[in-house]
Amino acid sequence: MAITAHFAPPRLSLRLVAVWRRNFLVWKKLALPSIVGNLADPVIYMLGLGYGLGMLVPQVEGVSYIAFLAGGTLCYSTMNAATFEVLYSGFSRMHVQKTWEAIMNAPVALDDIVAAELVWAASKSCLAGVAILAVIAGFGFTASPLALAAIPVVFLTGLCFAALGLIMTALAPSYDFFMYYFTLFITPMTLISGVFFPTNQLPGWLATLGALHRRRVFAVQRQLVRRSPDARRVLARTWAEEGLRGLWRAALFVVGRHRDPPLAQRFRALATLAPDSLGHQLFTHFASRGLAFPGERGGMP
Numbered sequence: 001m002a003i004t005a006h007f008a009p010p011r012l013s014l015r016l017v018a019v020w021r022r023n024f025l026v027w028k029k030l031a032l033p034s035i036v037g038n039l040a041d042p043v044i045y046m047l048g049l050g051y052g053l054g055m056l057v058p059q060v061e062g063v064s065y066i067a068f069l070a071g072g073t074l075c076y077s078t079m080n081a082a083t084f085e086v087l088y089s090g091f092s093r094m095h096v097q098k099t100w101e102a103i104m105n106a107p108v109a110l111d112d113i114v115a116a117e118l119v120w121a122a123s124k125s126c127l128a129g130v131a132i133l134a135v136i137a138g139f140g141f142t143a144s145p146l147a148l149a150a151i152p153v154v155f156l157t158g159l160c161f162a163a164l165g166l167i168m169t170a171l172a173p174s175y176d177f178f179m180y181y182f183t184l185f186i187t188p189m190t191l192i193s194g195v196f197f198p199t200n201q202l203p204g205w206l207a208t209l210g211a212l213h214r215r216r217v218f219a220v221q222r223q224l225v226r227r228s229p230d231a232r233r234v235l236a237r238t239w240a241e242e243g244l245r246g247l248w249r250a251a252l253f254v255v256g257r258h259r260d261p262p263l264a265q266r267f268r269a270l271a272t273l274a275p276d277s278l279g280h281q282l283f284t285h286f287a288s289r290g291l292a293f294p295g296e297r298g299g300m301p
Contacts, residue, residue, distance in 0.1 A: 012115050016115045017116075019116035023120045038077065038127075039131045041080075045073060046069055049069060050065060061198060070141040072194065074150065077129060077132045079190070081125040081158065083161050083162075083165045085124050086121045086162045090121070091172065118162045121158060121159075125155070125157065129151065129155075129157075164185075263294055264293050264294065267283070
């Protein structure tokens with residue numbers, strides 16, 4: 001019975017909205033410095049590495065390096081905004097300022113407070129993500145309005161990392177212990193999960209570790225940001241020719257889940273053609289760059 005009660009699902013109420021609003025009103029007093037802080041660091045990384053290393057690096061996955069880095073910057077800023085909010089600000093409200101205890105003197109349960117912290121951190125990360133997306137669009141690295149579809153994914157990403165960060169907040173006895181979380185989890189995941197370079201450049205064992213760390217939403221955000229300018233025309237043609245089935249296939253492609261084994265097999269069979277043929281050169285282009293063939297997961301439909 002004790003175990004069942006310990007792991008009981010949360011009992012939430014609309015009072016969590018009041019807790020969220022309280023955090024929002026406090027944030028409003030320092031809104032501008034907060035936005036600038038969340039915006040400056042990732043933008044500096046994007047422009048510094050994008051234009052600096054971009055002059056030395058050829059195209060990455062068919063786009064310029066700074067365009068590739070733009071999608072990764074969106075992921076990076078979303079993760080950081082949610083993580084910093086639940087770690088440092090959340091720890092202050094819980095331990096230092098005793099804000100949680102003060103709120104619980106009102107008819108507000110701990111479940112509502114924790115849920116409000118999660119949603120608030122996700123809201124801040126979404127704001128940071130939208131700001132980064134606006135900067136990316138301003139520099140012309142989004143070729144389609146389809147990039148706006150990344151906003152719900154940004155919110156869900158913030159929610160995921162806020163939940164992970166709150167676990168560390170509950171366990172840490174002081175601010176100093178947050179360095180373990182950043183050093184052993186956040187930083188390695190950032191570096192080996194495809195934010196700054198494709199994961200196929202890593203050694204096999206490290207790529208496997210990166211796959212364990214990587215969140216699929218990172219890949220979804222990157223694809224939405226870099227989608228083709230002809231996206232609307234392609235979707236309209238797909239609807240006209242294939243209807244709902246075609247749109248479902250396109251949706252699977254966006255999230256990297258589309259698979260068509262017979263089509264993939266035909267493309268892989270190009271390896272048997274003469275080395276100087278166009279088909280064999282196409283196979284070599286895909287294979288040498290570690291790209292998924294059409295019909296394979298992550299490849300074109």
